[in-house]
Structure formats: C-alpha cells, structure tokens
Amino acid sequence: MAHFDAAYNLARWLARDEHDAEDVVQEACLRAYRFFGSFHGGNARAWLLAIVRNTYYTWLEKNRAQTLNVQYNEDTVAAVDYDMATTGDSVERLLHAEDTRRxxxxxxxxxxxxxxxxxxxxxxxxxxxxxxxxxxxxxxGTVMSRLSRARKLLLHALQELDQES
Known part of the structure; x- marks a missing residue:
C-alpha cells in the first residue's frame, strides 16, 4: 500500500485514462498479492511497478482500440477552481501553472x-x-538512451504545442 500512489501514477501515464489506470492497478495489486511468494526481498516499489507495467501491456493488448480515445477530464477544471478559492495565489499565477502543467x-x-x-x-x-x-x-544502457530520447521528444512536443498557441 505504501507504493500505491506510484503504481497509480505509472498506470495513469501509460493508460492515459484514470478509469483504465484504476483497472490496471487493481489487476496489478491482485497479481502482486497472488505472486507475493515469488518476491524475495529487495526493492518492493520497483517490484510492484514492474507488475503494473506488465499488467498495463497485457491490458493494452486486450483493449487496444479503446486506448486511442482521449477524454476531457472535468475534475482538472474543478481542482483548479478549488485551488483558486482556497489559496492566496493570484489567478494569473494559478492559470499559468495550470497551463504549464497541461x-x-x-x-x-x-x-x-x-x-x-x-x-x-x-x-x-x-x-x-x-x-x-x-x-x-x-x-x-537502454534506460539511459531511452531517457535521453524521451527528453528530446518531450522538448520537441512542447515546442510544437508552443507554436500552435
């Protein structure tokens, strides 16, 4: 349970949908519980995240057509409204931070x-x-090269988004 937030965060980014991420994490937790006997110590967080990752890719194969849909999340808008009402931050600063995050x-x-x-x-x-x-x-080495490439792809995607606006 200590690593549940990290598991959900990874599943959310992979699945790109909070409901699908919940399904993936639930299945991953069931798998982790079922195969807990095979865990021989070490980094429990990494072990659980590996299960989440593998569960996602299994889920993806079953649901590939549905993953192409990206939904608008009204909860994000509600969270921004709540943050503005409960903090002393300026509206401009909050909007800028939310725009950057988005x-x-x-x-x-x-x-x-x-x-x-x-x-x-x-x-x-x-x-x-x-x-x-x-x-x-x-x-x-593959982690390092993928991370380098991922940072370049992310920068390129951010530049494209900046040109669109």
Missing part, C-alpha cells in the same frame, strides 16, 4: 509509451536508472 501533460501523451514510461519513472517517480531497468526489464 502543456507538459499533453506533450507527454504525444510521445510513444516506451519513452513516456521511462520519463515518468525517472522525472515524476524519481526512480534510479537501475530501478527503471529492473521495472522495464531492459538493460541500464
């Missing part, structure tokens, strides 16, 4: 999943390269 999220959604997952694990979950390699079941 642009980064849109840019992240545009890059391929294999790059998105490493950048989410590194930059949002603050995992080490070694932990990412363990979770994604790839060599350490």
């Amino acid at each position: 642009c980064v999220h849109r840019a992240l959604e545009q890059i391929p999943a294999e790059f998105r997952e490493v950048i989410v694990l590194r930059e949002l979950e603050d995992l080490s390269y070694r932990e990412i390699a363990e979770i994604a079941d790839i060599p350490l």
Whole structure:
C-alpha cells in the first residue's frame, strides 16, 4: 500500500485514462498479492511497478482500440477552481501553472509509451536508472538512451504545442 500512489501514477501515464489506470492497478495489486511468494526481498516499489507495467501491456493488448480515445477530464477544471478559492495565489499565477502543467501533460501523451514510461519513472517517480531497468526489464544502457530520447521528444512536443498557441 505504501507504493500505491506510484503504481497509480505509472498506470495513469501509460493508460492515459484514470478509469483504465484504476483497472490496471487493481489487476496489478491482485497479481502482486497472488505472486507475493515469488518476491524475495529487495526493492518492493520497483517490484510492484514492474507488475503494473506488465499488467498495463497485457491490458493494452486486450483493449487496444479503446486506448486511442482521449477524454476531457472535468475534475482538472474543478481542482483548479478549488485551488483558486482556497489559496492566496493570484489567478494569473494559478492559470499559468495550470497551463504549464497541461502543456507538459499533453506533450507527454504525444510521445510513444516506451519513452513516456521511462520519463515518468525517472522525472515524476524519481526512480534510479537501475530501478527503471529492473521495472522495464531492459538493460541500464537502454534506460539511459531511452531517457535521453524521451527528453528530446518531450522538448520537441512542447515546442510544437508552443507554436500552435
């Protein structure tokens, strides 16, 4: 349970939908519980995130056509309204921060999943390269090259979004 937020965060970025992410995390937790006997110690967070990742890719194969739909999330708008009402921040500053967050999220959604997952694990979950390699079941060098490529793709996507506005 201590790593549930990280599991949901990874699933949310991979699935790009909160309801699908909940389904993935629920299935991953069931798998983790079922196979807990195979866990021989070590980094429990990395072990759980690897299960979430693998569960997502299994889920993706079953639901590939549905994953192409991106839905508008009204909860984000409600959260911004609540933040503005409860904090002393200026409206302009809050709108700028929300706009920046939205642009980064849109840019992240545009890059391929294999790059998105490493950048989410590194930059949002603050995992080490070694932990990412363990979770994604790839060599350490591949993590470094994917992360480098992911950062370039993210920068390019952000530049394109900036040109659109």
